[in-house]
Amino acid sequence: MSIELRHLRCFLAIAEESSLTRAAARLHLTQPAVSRNLVALEKHLGVRLAERSTHHLALTAEGRAFREKAAAAVAAFDAALDTGALRRRPLRLGHAWSAFGPYTTPLLRRWEREHPETPLELLRIDDRTAGLIRGDVDAALLRGPGVVGTPGLVTELLFTEPRVAAVPADGPLAARPTLTLADLATRPILVNTVSGTTTPSLWPPEAGPVSTVTVANTDDWLAAIAAGRGVGVSSASTADMHPHPGVAFRPLPDAPHLQVFLAWREAATHPATHDLATLAWHLATGA
Structure with a gap:
């Protein structure tokens, strides 16, 4: 059986909902259809993407890794067909704490003024990469050098703070x-x-x-x-x-001093990610 885009969309819905039932409702499919799509994808890849039981579903390590690739592939497909619609999707910016520090409010206000077509959502996520590796956000404000050099991530130093x-x-x-x-x-x-x-x-x-x-x-x-x-x-x-x-x-x-970075995936999942990086850099450097 060949794998199609619908299999990737189905898998991403399962990953986001952590439930076959909720994924089926979101996609307007039956639960057996969602389950068959997941099984077909696993058979094609030769790995188990999710551990599921009657009351629990969680991605495996292989599933978490594949989620990144699936999200990038779907985003690229959507962008190729309708970049305008994709830009209207909220740009999700994660942080674990303290966001962009003193530049947080200026960033949010300037973004709304300069990019009114793309809402910017600031999300606090208690995770080493503020949800970036998991695919919960499109970019993240991170502190410390721990993520520099992480495969698949682009990091840009914005400023240092005491x-x-x-x-x-x-x-x-x-x-x-x-x-x-x-x-x-x-x-x-x-x-x-x-x-x-x-x-x-x-x-x-x-x-x-x-x-x-x-x-x-x-x-x-x-x-x-x-x-x-x-x-x-x-x-x-x-x-x-x-x-x-x-x-x-x-x-x-x-x-x-502590370094503050903006990080995003090499295969950016939102077309406005680079606009965000440019604005963040200008605010932090005054350039």
Whole structure:
């Protein structure tokens, strides 16, 4: 059996809905028809794309990898037939925390003014690539060098920003105008293992933190600091984008600055992606 575009669209619907039933309703097909399309695609590729049971469906590693290729192929086909309609589809911009920092509002306002035909959706996704690898977004604002060199991704450095210390607002460290890494090392360090950039390697090997406490997102990170479970390190933008009454942010001048990148897939899934990259670069550099 030959594979057609309908098989790819069906697979993408399954991936987005995580359900054969919901995918069938979305595509106005029967569930058996959706299941047959998935089986045919798996047989053609020679791999299992999804693990499914009566109450659960999840993509396999092969399925997640193929999702990227399928999304790019469908996007390219749609763009070839109707670029105007594709441009009217929202351009999804992911971030894990702090978005574009001080340039967030200028970016959203200028985009709306200069590209009214393409809505720009800013999505916070707690993931190392803010949903980019999973195909949840078309581009992402990412911090730290961890994604540079990732196969299939294009990354552009936009700017660097200072790091700050985050400490309990009612604790002794909050009374100081600035702090050092050594000041923090005597306390447990809150580490966001899902999307954060702070690890014990930020400190010299001979002067590392006494212990770490792991969290999975920015909200839990802030709550744990406010509760006195430890202290944290983040970008300067976090103080503006994520204020918390129980957390005080203080400059951390001896910590290296944090790089902020815009990333997108080599096979861009939205035709306005490069327009977004150009605007972000102009805002960040003032060029």
